[in-house]
Amino acid sequence: MGLKVQLPDGSTREVAAGSTGADLAQAIANSLYRKAVGVLINDELKDLFTPLKDGDKVQILTAEDPPALELLRHSSAHVMAEAVQKLFPDAKIAIGPTIEDGFYYDFEIPGHTLSTEDLGKIEAEMKRIAESDQKLVRFDIPDVDKQIADFKAQGEKFKVELLTEHRDHSPTLYLMKDKEGNVVWNDLCRGPHLPSTKGIKHFKLLKVSGSYWRGDENRETLQRIYATSWWTKEDLEGYLHRLEEAEKRDHRKISKQLDLFSVHEEVGPGLIFWHPNLATVRNTIEDFWRAEHRKRGYQFVYTPHIASEQLYAISGHLETYAENMYSPMDIDGQAYRAKPMNCPGHIMIYKSRLRSYRDLPVRFAELGTVYRYERSGVLHGMLRVRGFTQDDSHIFCTREQLEGEIMGVLDLIDMLMTTFGYTYKAYLSTRPEKSLGTDEEWEMATGALERALQKRNLDYEIDEGGGVFYAPKIDIKLFDAIGREWQGPTVQVDLNLPKRFDVTYIGEDGNRHEAVMVHRAVLGSMERFCGGLIEHYAGAFPVWLAPTQVVVIPISDRHQDAADKLTQALTEKGVRVHVDKRSETMNYRIREAQMQQTPYMVVLGDKEVEKNEVSVRHRRKGDLGTMTPQLFVDKLHDEITNRFLDE
């Protein structure tokens, strides 16, 4: 008896009982059969040789179908592991999953540490294996105990551990078979895989690094090889090119070119020194930030950088956050701590007097500098540091006001992120397993967050159980100019601190009620945000942010007066302008301004002075020709005040 399957175009097709995806492909067209590498059965990725069932929705996958990349990379990982064990017979294999744009495999190799030279050898061995056209064959383990014993005998302790755990989940091996059908290698794996290694052609091993078995630092230290794999040479080259481009944008590299920030051994790692150029960018952002907050009814506050430990005992940070806090310092016999968060301070201000429901909502905002201990290995330029300034705010409101307040925050987020040229996506994180508070409170808070998202028509995904133990939250992910993802704004409804600090207001009924407290940061931290901006813009800050907005270049000494005059006119308009009067050639000075990513260069020579014009060059568009000084000043002023994102 045959079975009917549904094809992607909606049609159904009858095939013989026991048919696999491969049989179906062959029945459809020989050409499809030859190109088939896998199959989607009811939207699940499967081996090409998976038997079909009556009523299945089936799509044959070829290299052109995006889901097939997963197969390619997973199979590439197996080929890499096979190659490593061929070259290093003592190597024990751990796990080798696919990741975004590639895959990795973890190994324990007694007595050998992998180096970059090894990568070349492994690649060569992989090429040999792939070209020998080994078949990847799924194999149901008939006798788990025997297989465990086999793995034990081979010393594959990680596989023993994995198989023991998965013994009841119908575990499978993938066998690598050579042309003669001999099993040359195998790996415990649930698949799916390509039918053969011959499609594995365009791969590259990228780097080796350390890792832990099961991500647990108390367990074995493993060596991890990161690699990538693509169907075509063009795709591989394109990917490697993207990596290079990303490297060029590295904020640490650009910082050296544009003199933006530094860290110093004498001072300590993870502590950032903002040089004048980047400080200008930051100041400009902060002015903008303040103006937008003022418009939205926020009040600015300042709070101390250290506080008695008592404060953090009340807030609970001493219990739950101690490992991120610096050791106490003794002040007159009392233990003080550097502040790791701004919230307790803002609560102090809120509690400094009795609040009426008529006062609410209260929105306190602070560019608050905090210090957190980060393990030395995680520090990274400006993106991961030990002292940083958050654009922090806490909103105290009633339950009834909560939804509206969150909408206000979402509005602010949209305004700010759009101005910087980021697109974004929202995630709603709900109650985790371990959490404080009642069901009713979580529903109230989560519901307000979700309704606000819906009313603003924001696409969002739900991260089930992804909330913090004391709060549901909205996280916004940003996408930069080259499509990379950054952690962005976050909004949390705190169900903990109002209780710990007894944060209340007097209601219409004359009784005390617990206030609702919202934490939110839009930029995150000035350090991380500005570091991210450097990469987003590749150092070419839009005019309104650029440290130097205009460089004026008088061609020779006799044009200096005209240059001074223009500079003064620009300065009066608040433009950050610099005259380059050095006795270098005009070309040289233009080149330098270009390399500094200065948005505009103005050249003044005989022709311009005579006609009272200026010759304007834009860093990307090149020579814009001449115009009157007034027109240039107006144009620039317009671009700056409207925060143009040029290019």
Place this chain on the structure above:
RNA sequence: GCCCAUGUAGCUUAGCGGUAGAGCACCCCCUUGGUAAGGGGGAGGUCACGAGUUCGAUUCUCGUCAUGGGCUCCA
């Protein structure tokens, strides 16, 4: 913190057992130029720091610190 790699003038880097060379930047001189490098000269390095091996260490070994890539975590 752990694994691996790296650490030579402000920056990018060559060298690698016999106490360092380049390009750019910097300073001086000449050049006054039409939209991405005009020419010449000069100064600048305890080769990250500390021990050890050696007749001799920037070069080899160990330790420390920092940086980079990961693991883990988060703004």
